Amino acid sequence: MELLKTGILGLDNMLGGGIPSGHIVTVLGPPGTGKSTFALQFIYAGLQNSENCMYMSLEESEENIIKTASILNWDMQQYITNKKLTLVYLSKMDLKATVDLIENDLPKLFKLYKVKRLAIDSVTLYEMMHDSDSERRNHLFNLAQIVKEMAITTVMISEVSRENPYYSRYGLIEYIVDGVIILKQVRQSDKGAVTTVIEVSKMRHIEHSKEAKPYNITKNGIMVHSGSEVFL
Ligand SMILES: Nc1ncnc2c1ncn2[C@@H]1O[C@H](COP(=O)(O)OP(=O)(O)OP(=O)(O)O)[C@@H](O)[C@H]1O
Numbered sequence: 741m742e743l744l745k746t747g748i749l750g751l752d753n754m755l756g757g758g759i760p761s762g763h764i765v766t767v768l769g770p771p772g773t774g775k776s777t778f779a780l781q782f783i784y785a786g787l788q789n790s791e792n793c794m795y796m797s798l799e800e801s802e803e804n805i806i807k808t809a810s811i812l813n814w815d816m817q818q819y820i821t822n823k824k825l826t827l828v829y830l831s832k833m834d835l836k837a838t839v840d841l842i843e844n845d846l847p848k849l850f851k852l853y854k855v856k857r858l859a860i861d862s863v864t865l866y867e868m869m870h871d872s873d874s875e876r877r878n879h880l881f882n883l884a885q886i887v888k889e890m891a892i893t894t895v896m897i898s899e900v901s902r903e904n905p906y907y908s909r910y911g912l913i914e915y916i917v918d919g920v921i922i923l924k925q926v927r928q929s930d931k932g933a934v935t936t937v938i939e940v941s942k943m944r945h946i947e948h949s950k951e952a953k954p955y956n957i958t959k960n961g962i963m964v965h966s967g968s969e970v971f972l
């Protein structure tokens with residue numbers, strides 16, 4: 741099985757090499773835990789591996805995405821210029837236009853740009869556009885089918901539920917995807933300091949670490965300390 745590196749070294753170690761090609765993985769966590777950084781890092785790793793990539797944002801403009809990446813020393817512009825990277829910004833669209841783009845135009849765009857890797861930031865904003873759980877489930881399922889059919893390795897960023905920060909806001913996406921990676925904030929009882937830890941709670945088809953490992957966001961992106969233990 742081909743494993744695609746996430747670009748986060750310690751996480752790739754936890755996964756035994758990377759994410760299985762063609763998998764859809766959701767990355768969920770509270771605000772500021774590095775979800776968008778994760779998505780960018782995953783895409784940048786794909787670009788460095790000569791894969792055609794797409795970054796779909798429902799919250800940030802193309803300009804902002806490029807700027808955030810450049811602060812992390814990832815030059816996205818060169819890849820856009822040579823058509824290896826496609827940025828799609830959906831924020832200003834209404835529900836019908838968004839669903840239409842995703843369910844009708846996306847397969848064409850995937851073919852046109854020969855997309856191998858995709859990041860969606862965030863799938864929660866897409867879920868929020870639908871009124872009922874059944875509509876949310878149907879449209880999420882359609883989106884998953886589209887990327888599955890094209891065998892595109894995908895990271896879907898998700899916000900967490902207010903009641904339980906270890907589950908996505910609507911508790912649906914976990915069942916649809918092949919993998920779930922959780923970013924957690926834990927308060928260490930002795931020091932009172934907050935540590936961020938990463939855990940692979942689900943990854944179909946591979947044997948992976950089930951332990952939570954500490955990570956930091958640095959000027960070069962997310963660094964997972966996969967050799968360290970977390971003492972709480
Ligand atoms: N250059 C940097 N050096 C150190 N830490 C940084 C750097 N850039 C960002 N951070 C940290 O990353 C956090 C933001 O990361 P990111 O935007 O990826 O989080 P997020 O989970 O997507 O947040 P949100 O839920 O608001 O979308 C900041 O709050 C800061 O703590």
Ligand SMILES: [Mg+2]
Pocket residue numbers: 775776777861
């Ligand atoms: Mg974000």
